[in-house]
Every structure is written in C-alpha cells, then in structure tokens.
Amino acid sequence: MTGIEEFTSQYGLVRKIDAFGYLDYLKSNPDAPRKHGKVVLVTADTPLKASRGEGKTTTTIALIDALNARGIDAAAVLRQPSMGITAAGSKGGASGGGKASLTHPELIDWGLCGEMAAIAAAQNLLVSFAEKAVDEGRLDTILVPRVSEVPSRSLRQIAVDRGKNDVPERVVLTPTCELMQIVVLSRSMDEIGRRVAAMIAGTKDGKPVAFGEFIDLWRITNMLADAVKPALTETLNGSPVYVHGGPFANVSLGIPTLVAVEMACALHDVVVVEAGYGADAGAQKWLDIACREYGAQWPSAAVVVTRASTWRDDPSLSWRYPFHVQRLENYDIPTFPLINLWEGEDDQVDSLRATAAELDFREPIVGNLFRDGGEALAPQLDGFVAALGQSSSAAQFHSRKGMELVENVKWIAKSAYGVPEDRVLLKDGFTESLVAARELCREAGIAIDDLAVVAVKSPATMTDDDTRPEDERTVTLKKVEVHAGAGVVHVNLTTSLTTPMPKIV
C-alpha cells in the first residue's frame, strides 16, 4: 500500500505509525490507493470475575490468522494491556497465548513503547498545573485525579501536603483517566489540544475552570508525541496487529483508539477490533459511544467469545451469553458465537453445538485456540466470511445526543443489560450528584445531555445481581462525573468501584 511506509518507523521490535499523519495524507490525497476494510467486533460473554478472560485476544489472533490463511487480508486492533496490572500479577497479559500469540507478547504486556506512561505523566502534570492554579487563586478545588500505572488500593483516597493543608485527593489507574479517553477518541493532535483545553481542571467559587484558561497546551501535547502513534506488531503467523489505546471497558472506554482502527481499515480488507471485557462493557462502548457519537465504523460482523465453563457452569448466569448474542443480532450485526475450549474440554463440542442450536444461534465456532490457533478456526469460517461479504458497513444507527441523561442510561440498561426502565433505580445521593454535574456543565457552557454516557460498572456483572430472575433484576445509579474534554459523562452503577485501583493480589 503506497504511502504508509513514510509514516512508519521502527521502534525496537515493533513499528510505530504516525496515524494522524497518514489519515491526513489520505484526506488530502483522495486518489491515493487505500482499502475500505470492514470492522469485525470481537467481544465476549460477561466474565465470572475481572481477572478471568474468556480469550478475546486469543480469538482475535486466531481469527486473523485463519482469515489470512484463506487469502483474506485481515488485521487486528488491540488495546494495550495495563503493565501495572500485569506486572503486579493481578491479571495476565493481553497478548493471546499458545498458537494464537504475538511474536513478542512481552513487549505488549510490559509497557510497549511507553504510551501509557506518557499519558500518565501528562495527566499528572495537569494536576500539578492545577495545584499551581490554586496557589495563584485561579482555582480552589481540583477535580482531575492523579493517575498511577501500578495498582495500590491505598492510593484510592490520599491526602497530599500532609501535615499542612492535608488536601484530599484520589488516584486512578492510568487507563481510566480522561486524558486516555481523549487519546482514544481524538483524530489529530489539534483535537487532543482542544479537548485538553476543555477539560475541567476544577472550580473556583463553585464555577468550573477549564485547563485552557491557564496552561500551555504544548506542554501536554509534546509529552504525547509518541503516545498517539499506534504500534504495529504481528502474530506468530505474520498477521498484522495494531496495538493502541487503554483497557478497562468497565470503568472507562476500553476500546482501541479510533485512529488505529481507521488506519487499519485503509490498509486491510477486514479489521478485527477487540473491545474490553464482556459485550455489556467494551461492545456496548464501541457501538454506543465510538460508533454512535464519534463516527467509528459500525461492525459488519461480531464474534462473541465464551468459555464452556463461563456459559454453562453457573445456571443462574447462563442467560447472559445468549442475551449478548441476541442483542447484537437485533442490530442486524451477523453475530457468531465462539466457544474457546480449554484443555480437556474437547468432548463437550457436540453438547455445546446442541445447546447453541436450541438457542437459535448461528452455527457456533468451537475450538481450543490456545492449542490449535487459527487452524482450529479456518475450516469453520465459511458462514462468517459469507456473512461479512453480504453485510454493509453503513448500518443504521443514530446518536443519542440530546437525550436526557437518566433516559439515556435507562436506554443503555434496557438495550445492553436487559433491565427495563422502571427497574433502573437511583441511589440516595444520585440526584444531587446529577444536579451538581448538570450545573457544572451549564456553567462551563456544555449541555450535559450532549455528552456520551460511559457506564462505570463491575466487569463481572450487568445488573445489581445477575443471579436473580429476569423480572427482578435492577440497575442502581450511584453518581455522575463529567469528563468535558473527552466529551463523556460517567454514570457509576452501584456495582462499580468508585476508584478503579485494585489491590495487588
């Protein structure tokens, strides 16, 4: 593909691509050769616990290997895993496994080219500048949190300037911060600058003050110069894999950067996008935030990964997997169940297929992807490839912009979690939190109902108690937090951790 080499540099064992530059080049050269790849969304069943993956990355890698083996030019776009969590041992890496692996998983798992660290440093510098603004009398309350790349539960609530002013603060994991969201959603460094300028640093006499009022934006954008470039690596079989953007779809976006996906679509025919945690988390965010509100491409097909044990071993939770598959089909996205077998589960294939048939699923794709990689998938992809060929990526969807915030959350609860609006409850304090957030936005000249809603929740639950019968399930809203720069508003469900900062386990 002409052009892309000029925007590509070697970085050790991976390459980094100036995606902003390449997409600009395509815009100013409409006749330049390019592809118009279709997006395939890889999502999963809701996991039984946060630390237990279903195998989305393994599936994504096996899938592109299998497609390339069939002569289809396919690439994957992954999010960068959190080094802190990996290093701490709280969670494995996120670079596949066994035959469905990357050539250099250690690079992806252990900090890549410093992207996350640069975002952390820039977000922390914003807090330092906010402190300076307090000293100068421009601010009296800081609203942006500091971040850390490594988990430490004791950082959830801290006091700084101990012994003098004892200012209460909180620290969040880097991938969940507003600056990471800005990097994920922005299509140029100028857009990043504008969004950073619009971030609400804090308040002065109750009125919001944006960073644009007192910082030099170049200090932040300089820090991000390399972090905005997607990394390119490959699978053991040589299929291209782009890595860019942060994890944790339960408490933030948890999707790859939009530019990484758009660049991949210009370079390949099929682009497999992995979104974080279950379909209620990353897939919901890809569809309802990235596609509806930020112009990302609607998927032409979806693969929903589960493990035999996740799907069937807890009967009270077995409703979740068919719910996810059906939900995506209802959007006219051809949706393929994929059951990722573990050692010793080969004898379950027939029974799994029978269950899938009872549920009116498409023919499921079943295999031990760790053991067999893409070879396990290749013979099962006829239906998938056919569906992909027929589907149109110009699917029908519309923005929820302007929908009143609670109505918007109720719509999410209904469409993504299966809970009707009369069972969306408001916890004590939620209304006050919403009124305060609405007022903050009004003072900042933003319509809160125009912000995209980020549901902040546990990765392992969709409702207050997923084990209850369907007609008793509820969703309770706890609080609201505005990320004006990213253009999103967080709504915390009661299942969420207020501050995503796990303990080392």
Next chain:
Amino acid sequence: MTGIEEFTSQYGLVRKIDAFGYLDYLKSNPDAPRKHGKVVLVTADTPLKASRGEGKTTTTIALIDALNARGIDAAAVLRQPSMGITAAGSKGGASGGGKASLTHPELIDWGLCGEMAAIAAAQNLLVSFAEKAVDEGRLDTILVPRVSEVPSRSLRQIAVDRGKNDVPERVVLTPTCELMQIVVLSRSMDEIGRRVAAMIAGTKDGKPVAFGEFIDLWRITNMLADAVKPALTETLNGSPVYVHGGPFANVSLGIPTLVAVEMACALHDVVVVEAGYGADAGAQKWLDIACREYGAQWPSAAVVVTRASTWRDDPSLSWRYPFHVQRLENYDIPTFPLINLWEGEDDQVDSLRATAAELDFREPIVGNLFRDGGEALAPQLDGFVAALGQSSSAAQFHSRKGMELVENVKWIAKSAYGVPEDRVLLKDGFTESLVAARELCREAGIAIDDLAVVAVKSPATMTDDDTRPEDERTVTLKKVEVHAGAGVVHVNLTTSLTTPMPKIV
C-alpha cells in the same frame, strides 16, 4: 566497529543499544575489535541557582563536534533530563542549544524511549508489593518511597489510605530513587536483580526486610527490559551522543550509567562524560562514587564550564570556580577552564583570560557555544588534545570503603567543598539518624561504612553559607538514609531539600 550493530535497534529517531549484551560479548571475545577510549569529564562551576545551567551540555556537544572536526573519534554520554521538570517549565531541557544542539532535542527532553517512566513504574510497583507484605504481616513499616516523574510539592508528604489507616508516605522525583541508582551503577540484568533483592523494603518489629524475601524479581526486571538500554542520537554535526541515566547530582548520583560510558569507551577514542550540576555535585560523584567504588574510568582530562557572570558577578562566590579547577588539577587531572559566553559578552574575553592567568589556570577555552558551536572551540583545543594524549587513564585513586561514615563525609567536605573537618557540624538528630541507619545495616548484614556516601545537598551551595569567608564556612549534616540495594548511603546536608520534589514555577 564490528559487533555493535548486532546489539543496536532503531527506536524511532534514535537507536537503542543493548549495552549489557555488547559488554558481555566483548568479555567473551577478548580479540574482538574494540577501542579503549579515554574519559573526559565535563563539569561546571556551582550554579547560582538550580534552574540556571552553565552550559555543560552545550559544551559537551560543541567539544565532541570540535574533536571530530579535528579527526578525533569522540562521543558524548549524557544523562536523560527529567521530562517532568522540563514539561513543567521548572528548568529548561538538557540537550544543548543553538549550534551546539542535538538533531532531535525534543526526544531527549520529552521522555526519550520511556526509560525514566519504566523505572518509575517499577519503583512504584515495589511499593505496592511492600504494601502487600504489610497486609501479609511480613512488614510493618515501608521505607521505600513512591516516585513521580512530574514535580508537585504537595507530594513531598502524603497520606495514603486516607480516612482509614492514613499511612504517612513521601513521594520523590523518579531520577532520585534507589532503582534509578541501581540502573546507573549495574553492569548486567542479574546485577540489577541482585541489587533490587537487597533493597530494604521496610522493617518488621524494627528489623529490616529486603525485597528479595518476598517479591518475584522478574516482575521488576521485565519492566526494565528497555530502560537499561542506552539511547544513541547525534549532534547537528553528526557526532554520536549516548543518553542514559538520570539527572540531579545534588540529591542522587546525577551521572550517566556506567555501562553507557564503558560501551562508548569500547567504540570511540574520546568519551566526554557529563555529570550534573557543579563540580561539587556531579564531578564529586563521578570521581568519589563511580570511579573509586564502582570501577568507572578515572578521567584523563576535565573541562570545568562557567559563565562569565557566574564566575565574576558575585564576588563573595567567586572563590568557587578556581576551587573546582584547582581541586581537579590536584588529582593530576588536566583541567581546562571553559567560559561559555552569552550574547553581548564577546568584549570580556581579554579580561577573562587575564583573570585566568592571575589564577594560574591553564589557558582557558572561551567562546559563545550557543552561537558558534564547535567552531568556537576547535582552534583552542591544541593544549587539550596534547594533555589528553599524554595522560594515563590508570590514575591513582583508592576506595574509601571501610572508612567510618562521618570521617568519610568529612573527607568529602574537605576535598570537594574546602571545609576542614573541625567545621563539619552535626545537626540535632543527626547522630540518632546515623545510629538508626547503622543498626538497620547491621541487622541487614551490611557494613554501613562499606557503602558509598552520596552527599545530598542544594545544587547551588557547597557549604552552609558559601558567601562567608573561607575560615568561617561550615557544613552541617542532617540525616542519613540507606540505599542498601544501590550500595550507597545518603547523607543530607542542611542545605538539602528533604524530599526533592519542586513546586511548579
């Protein structure tokens, strides 16, 4: 030079070199072609304030450009500046300026390849593991501080787990932490692992507990995989410049990594090493710590940089510059005064030369290096090149290992600051701090008197009050802190900031 290419990878606009691997290769291949370059130390007058550089990096760059222009194969080894301080605007970058610049100063100043950030993440992970050890009852008090790449004075004293346990902690700047010292001083990843294992995590019932007793060392060394590789960039004139190791010679080591210097010596005939702040800081640390205790190469020549204004505009401080020059000459290091002129100072050359002659200096090198770069130096280097050719790098020096700690500090005060031992005073509390440190070491099975002393002080002063007459100058010792993993013991002078964490200015 055969061999080095195999250890070199492109990282965007710079290259990274597996120095550990290359030095191992040379060790196992004694007949492989290599050079035995001589080290030239570039140091400076004590600056008037921390944020005001004399021009060491500018000089270093101009010097190697001038030597290469004369056909001498010369390279520089610089420390990586602190992105946090640069981004915050507290201090300029450290990549030269004007004609004496690097091709891509922005890379050096803005995070390089994430080395500092990886060290920060690893040091913070150590604290997280120490917290886990507290939960498990292995520790009751944590001694290692968290670190931050960006300055924020409010972090000097913090409380974590606010509202529950309110545990007091402190945060220090990344370049000053023990893990950075370990990276600077170690010659293999195994050595880093051993040194991390020997770091004292904290105490249990008053007894020291080392990290080796409870962490997986691979988690830390994996995080550092890229950070241990020096970066290679070049000057505008194409002279090679290696960048590796952290700044801040006043409160830590502030010298480049030993492996970067050793690798450069195997590849070039002259290796110009820049050490931080004044000769009382970085040069003292290079000579008395790196050379005496860690086997680094004794300099074959030194250049002491000053500005006309630093040297002469405050008569009460004008003793410092000749003191530094004379001190290095006393070690038989041919020492060249270099006066880095600023705009509008060209007419001072004759008077500066006259003053230098009165002081019995070698013929000083004088020029506006920002404006003229190496061209300003080249015609003045005959004496320097001749001295370098005559000097032997096998100079006489000896370890201070085993010297009682206070005696050792008194020796530093006398040799590096000009204060005799009867004017080295102990502040209230110093003795208790020393007794506690000595006991901690004893319990850990370490002889405190075998550790290398790191004087922790203000960058802009050598004594309690440099403006007083020589026979009234004192040095007061405040406290002692052991970095058992790095093999050093910090002794804070009263002029030091307890925690190096500046405010944004």
